[in-house]
Amino acid sequence: MNRLNRRGLLLGADVAGYGKGDSSRQFAVQGAFLQLVSEAAACARLDRDTWLRQPSGDGELAVIPDDGSEPQVVDDFVRHLNVLLGRHNEGTDPSFRLRLRVAVHFGMTSPAANGIAGKAVVEVSRMLDSAVLHEALQTTPDANLALMVSQRVYEDTVEYGLTTYAGDDFRQVTVRHKEFEQSAWIHVPRAAVEGPADAGPADPRGAAPRQVVVNQFWETVQADGSVIGISNNR
Structure with a gap:
């Protein structure tokens, strides 16, 4: 068995309408993407340095290590990306908006x-290129992105309650593209420019900060309506 084989989360992203622009437009789009x-x-506390990435000019295919970050990618990363796209596109001519x-x-x-x-890799590429995903973005002109997740990813994250x-x-x-035919799930978030899309230092472990509650009582405490011992430290 090839020791380089690895199981991981595959993330494909593609810029809509990329081919309609001239070379200067494409140059700008690639940099912005x-x-x-x-x-x-970075906002989702994901370490891009650990991703195995295959660029395609107007997009990217990435394999993210199987380290438990699947809900972060499906939820946090997508939400931050939607807000960042909204800010990038704000006030931009509709024909020059960056949509994914x-x-x-x-x-x-x-x-x-x-x-x-x-x-x-073939399967996620078929999903990304599918007519149903293209249509989801085209029929929602105000949206900045359209997300498709496979049946397994949906069951393991969204259906299992690991996302918001x-x-x-x-x-x-149902995705039908070339030889590929499988069920998948689509989400088209509303365009947004407001939200928690402020980048912080990427955590190399890929874990988002968690709230820890520490309560220590040495004697009777009267604290009706109070919140005690809230710490943001891990």
């Missing part, structure tokens, strides 16, 4: 001579 994705990852299709899957991959190989999404935030679809 990388900046916004990197900033969204995003697909998330899970499976085995391995580095190859010209990128990343594996069945899961509501049950009706996603709709189930």
Whole structure:
């Protein structure tokens, strides 16, 4: 067995309408895309240096280590990216807005001579290129991105209650593209410029800060209506 094979979360992202721009527009789009994705990852406390990345000019395919960060990618990263895209697009001519299709899957991959190989790579690429995901973004002109997650990712994160999404935030679809045909789930968030999209230092462990409650009582304490012992330290 190839020791380079690894199981991980696959994140595909693609800029809508990239081919319609001239070379100067494409140059600007590529730079903005990388900046916004990197900033969204930092906001979500994801370490981009650990991602195995395959650039495609107008997008990227990345394999994220299987370290428990799946809910962060599906939830935190996508929400931050949506806000950052909204700020980038604010006041911009509609024909020059930066809008993304995003697909998330899970499976085995391995580095190859010209990128990343594996069945899961093909599958997430089919999801990203599918007509149903294109249509989801096209029919919601105010949206900055459209997200598609595979059936397994949906079950393991959204359905299992590991994200902040509501049950009706996603709709189930059937993806048919070339030889690929599987169920998936689509979410098109509302355009936003407000939200917690302020980058902080990336945690190399990929974990978001958690609130810790510490209560120590040495004798009777009268504290009706009070909150005691709230700490943001780990």
